[in-house]
Amino acid sequence: MAVEYSWPTKEESKVIGTSPDRLDGTAKATGAAKYTYDTNPPKLLIARGLGCPHGHCRILDIDTTAAEKVPGVVHVHVLQKPRVGDDGKPIQPEIEWEGELLAVVSAETEAAAAEGVAKIKLDFEPLDVFVDDEDLAGAEKAGRTSKGGGKVQLENEPGEDDDEDEFAEKEINRLLGDAKHVVEGYYGIRPITHCCLEPHGSVCSWEGDKLSAHLSTQNVSGTDEQFANALKIAAGDVHVECQYIGGGFGSKFAPDYWAIAAAEISKATGRPVKLMLTRDQELKLGGNRPSGYLKVRLGADADGMVTVWDSQHWGTGGGRGGVVGHGVIPYIFRPKNYRRVATAIKTNCAPARAWRAPDHPQACAISQTAYDDLAAKMGVDSYDIFLKNLANIDSNQKAEVYAAEMAIAARLMDWKAKWHPHGKGKAQGSVVEGLGMAIHTWQGVANNSNCMLRIHPDGSIESFCGTQDLGTGTRTICAMVLAETFGVSIDSVKINIGSSKYPESGASGGSTTVGAVSESHRRAGQDALAKLAEVVAAKLEVDAASIVAKDGRVGSKDDTAKSLSWKEACSLLGHKALEVTASYKRGAQGSPLSNAGVGGVQMAHVAVDRETGVVRMKKFVAVQDMGLIINPKLAESQILGAMIMGIAYALFEERITDSKTGQFVNAELSDYKLPRLGDIGELVVELYEPESERSRGVIGLGEPPVISPGAAISNAVCNALGVRVPVLPLTPKRVVEALAAKT
Amino acid sequence: MKRLTGDASSGRAASGFSRREFLRGSGAAAAATALAGASQVAAAEGDERGDGVVRGKVTIVLDVNGAKHEVQAQPRTTLLDVLRNQLNLTGAKPVSADPSSGAATVLIDDKPACAASTLVLQAVGKKIRTVESLGGAKLDAVPAAFTSADAEQCGFCTPGFVVAVRAFLNEHPKATDEQVRSGLNGNICRCGTYANIIRAISIVRGG
Ligand code: FES
Numbered sequence A: 001m002a003v004e005y006s007w008p009t010k011e012e013s014k015v016i017g018t019s020p021d022r023l024d025g026t027a028k029a030t031g032a033a034k035y036t037y038d039t040n041p042p043k044l045l046i047a048r049g050l051g052c053p054h055g056h057c058r059i060l061d062i063d064t065t066a067a068e069k070v071p072g073v074v075h076v077h078v079l080q081k082p083r084v085g086d087d088g089k090p091i092q093p094e095i096e097w098e099g100e101l102l103a104v105v106s107a108e109t110e111a112a113a114a115e116g117v118a119k120i121k122l123d124f125e126p127l128d129v130f131v132d133d134e135d136l137a138g139a140e141k142a143g144r145t146s147k148g149g150g151k152v153q154l155e156n157e158p159g160e161d162d163d164e165d166e167f168a169e170k171e172i173n174r175l176l177g178d179a180k181h182v183v184e185g186y187y188g189i190r191p192i193t194h195c196c197l198e199p200h201g202s203v204c205s206w207e208g209d210k211l212s213a214h215l216s217t218q219n220v221s222g223t224d225e226q227f228a229n230a231l232k233i234a235a236g237d238v239h240v241e242c243q244y245i246g247g248g249f250g251s252k253f254a255p256d257y258w259a260i261a262a263a264e265i266s267k268a269t270g271r272p273v274k275l276m277l278t279r280d281q282e283l284k285l286g287g288n289r290p291s292g293y294l295k296v297r298l299g300a301d302a303d304g305m306v307t308v309w310d311s312q313h314w315g316t317g318g319g320r321g322g323v324v325g326h327g328v329i330p331y332i333f334r335p336k337n338y339r340r341v342a343t344a345i346k347t348n349c350a351p352a353r354a355w356r357a358p359d360h361p362q363a364c365a366i367s368q369t370a371y372d373d374l375a376a377k378m379g380v381d382s383y384d385i386f387l388k389n390l391a392n393i394d395s396n397q398k399a400e401v402y403a404a405e406m407a408i409a410a411r412l413m414d415w416k417a418k419w420h421p422h423g424k425g426k427a428q429g430s431v432v433e434g435l436g437m438a439i440h441t442w443q444g445v446a447n448n449s450n451c452m453l454r455i456h457p458d459g460s461i462e463s464f465c466g467t468q469d470l471g472t473g474t475r476t477i478c479a480m481v482l483a484e485t486f487g488v489s490i491d492s493v494k495i496n497i498g499s500s501k502y503p504e505s506g507a508s509g510g511s512t513t514v515g516a517v518s519e520s521h522r523r524a525g526q527d528a529l530a531k532l533a534e535v536v537a538a539k540l541e542v543d544a545a546s547i548v549a550k551d552g553r554v555g556s557k558d559d560t561a562k563s564l565s566w567k568e569a570c571s572l573l574g575h576k577a578l579e580v581t582a583s584y585k586r587g588a589q590g591s592p593l594s595n596a597g598v599g600g601v602q603m604a605h606v607a608v609d610r611e612t613g614v615v616r617m618k619k620f621v622a623v624q625d626m627g628l629i630i631n632p633k634l635a636e637s638q639i640l641g642a643m644i645m646g647i648a649y650a651l652f653e654e655r656i657t658d659s660k661t662g663q664f665v666n667a668e669l670s671d672y673k674l675p676r677l678g679d680i681g682e683l684v685v686e687l688y689e690p691e692s693e694r695s696r697g698v699i700g701l702g703e704p705p706v707i708s709p710g711a712a713i714s715n716a717v718c719n720a721l722g723v724r725v726p727v728l729p730l731t732p733k734r735v736v737e738a739l740a741a742k743t
Numbered sequence B: 001m002k003r004l005t006g007d008a009s010s011g012r013a014a015s016g017f018s019r020r021e022f023l024r025g026s027g028a029a030a031a032a033t034a035l036a037g038a039s040q041v042a043a044a045e046g047d048e049r050g051d052g053v054v055r056g057k058v059t060i061v062l063d064v065n066g067a068k069h070e071v072q073a074q075p076r077t078t079l080l081d082v083l084r085n086q087l088n089l090t091g092a093k094p095v096s097a098d099p100s101s102g103a104a105t106v107l108i109d110d111k112p113a114c115a116a117s118t119l120v121l122q123a124v125g126k127k128i129r130t131v132e133s134l135g136g137a138k139l140d141a142v143p144a145a146f147t148s149a150d151a152e153q154c155g156f157c158t159p160g161f162v163v164a165v166r167a168f169l170n171e172h173p174k175a176t177d178e179q180v181r182s183g184l185n186g187n188i189c190r191c192g193t194y195a196n197i198i199r200a201i202s203i204v205r206g207g
Helices: A025-029 A065-069 A110-119 A136-141 A164-178 A220-231 A256-269 A279-285 A360-378 A382-389 A399-413 A474-486 A513-540 A566-571 A632-652 A709-721 A732-742 B002-008 B011-015 B019-024 B028-034 B038-046 B079-086 B141-148 B158-171 B177-183 B194-206
Strands: A045-051 A057-063 A073-078 A101-107 A121-126 A145-153 A181-189 A201-207 A210-215 A238-241 A273-276 A292-300 A306-316 A337-345 A431-442 A449-455 A461-464 A493-496 A547-550 A553-556 A563-565 A578-584 A598-609 A615-625 A682-688 B058-064 B067-073 B105-108 B111-114 B127-129
Touching (some): A045 A279, A073 A256, A164 A292, A220 A256, A360 A709, A449 A513, A474 A513, A513 A553, A513 A566, A513 A578, A563 A566, A632 A709, B067 B079, B105 B158, B111 B158
Parallel strands (some): A461 A493, B058 B127
Antiparallel strands (some): A201 A210, A292 A306, A431 A598, B058 B067, B105 B111
């Protein structure tokens, strides 16, 4: 009998929709949780990399003689070796960003490895450096730009004989000429890093031809093959393990060449090798988010409905170029007429990596600010401009959901009572306050996932799944889904994740994990229950289809007298465990368990000191939908975390790069500014889960709430000052400069 | 970790003091009494080869979580290195070489200190407590509240925060929210658990 997969209704649910503590909470809070960095097998060698000190150079010589002599140093591995080619000409590696690892020293202690690194003599020839990604003209002059694509969409079509570009130019100018209100704006957002607190790295060891890798990764099931390909061995001979990971945010999908090096050094020395990036290497190499800068002319009718958008934007994804995709510009809002053009810039900085909701936070910050400037120009409430323009959106969520969420957010913020026209608030000394908002969307589709489930005759339940817990509470989600399915408590379920030996599950990226594991665990659970139901039904002499499992009992839903305790039911299995493997394929159409497409609204209330330029968060409200919510407490934590990460890039953090040498000058936590506990103000989260959303199934949540903060906070600062501070983060210096420019 | 270790080659010239003088000066009194024997101090100094790097290894006794441990140390060895790599107490995390992240926070004689920037010889003769001492069978109220308030995501900052909060509440058991917001800014959480940490503290205060 085919099992019909479904979730219980809200009323029927005993576990789903409740907020048990995360299962590994105590392990994390008492230091018992072991991360990759904490893995200390016997005979461990500790490895350190030497980073390239220049943004662009040719390596002439790497002399490791002195390093090898340092007591405690066991092995030196050169990654970028200058050599002589077959034609007798020297081959000198060209390094295109600072920090790139050139050599690795392995030693008995951390200190000896570090001393070995310091003793390597490096000879290099500096080459031209370009890092100023905000300077489009300079980038063009330096030959660092490439086309990033674009699109023109107009209500009127060109005539047969018209040149399309000329027509577009004329038509856009006509529309702007006809517009009642025109905004010409410039907006930007600087590059930031992922800054995982646990740096990238691994502990690698071999047993014969089999590699065991503890890897700090958000992709347990996919990295075994990546190791295997790089090392030319079979994927079955690689075991990747990651029980705990200290942050990923989109930057830890691969072993990276340094984990491959750790495996090679381990092979060469016959000892386990731990190679973690140092803090500055983590900031330089471990991932960064592309910048974005946008110039726009926007036209609107008398009511504030945007009728035309004409923008060009640029930015950098670092050493391999890249730019925020034009497809998300303007963000969510999609006027009937628009032209958008993107230009990518290649700089001498490490290549960007996927950063939580790739492109969306930047797109939101550089375009929903223009919509707010329209409100400022018209002297009307930004809320009304956002609401009106919901008529023209391109989003994964519906306009009416945004409208409902806006109403809730406004109530929580007390928006109407607090709002004042831009720059017209009452000052308290030099401090002015303001409100701003933004809206966002994301997919959150469920990733591939397989789950193997065993129900033992003694009633114990264990599951195996090659997923990982990025910090979202994956173990807890898995346990809740199974506990709900079997009508047992969550601590009676043993969840096994974090190993590539377990059935494959997709990488945790793009808010795909909660959907993935809910799919695979619910399916496995329902499949297993159907099998158990047959045995139980035979024993109780009832129809198997009538069997339900709840409140620790398995029995007929029609006759409550006919039931067994969970343990008794499982004892009917005989001597062998019941084993079931269920599988979910990403994109499966019409799954009743998961879905994709969410929306969300955020509103910020800030206080800005006009004299010092310091921006303080007063209150920050997030309203977020995510389909069916498994654990509201964990969901709320995700949103709070995203809001704080948003405060970070809106007000504090940015990568600062020296234009002469390409050096990332603030690559230590003492200089790379991040918000602290006292910087967040009051945070308010509302989970929006009406039945119309809940019935859609589970949808991922990791990315969406990190998208709106930049625009919402920038808009709030603009509302306070009456002046746009164009580029994020809104540091005191930028605030003061923007004020000075206007007076 | 460049600040602590990057000076190894430039040593004396760059930092302007020799490690020998350092041992004799600030750290010597405490260190010498605690060292297993005076001869080992001499041995440590005797190993200096004039290139600014001391390699002498000595055996010292550390008081960690109420138990005495014999560990190996060089003058340059940090407390964090010993805790993590010799005693396998990996709760304190190596996030920054200086105290800017707070992830390596431990208690030394009941005061919060950064194990990453404390040389282990400075910790000799003092009572060191790590986050592990707050766990186990008698779970401390602070980690318990961190769990119930969900003040942890990836958890990498959490042990450092737990110790910092424990120390803060020992000093200010009745701290107001305002004091909490101004008194706990030594730790960084990248995942953004601050709001729930504030909640966790209010749970401890209330209980
Ligand atoms: S929980 Fe991840 S850094 Fe704090």
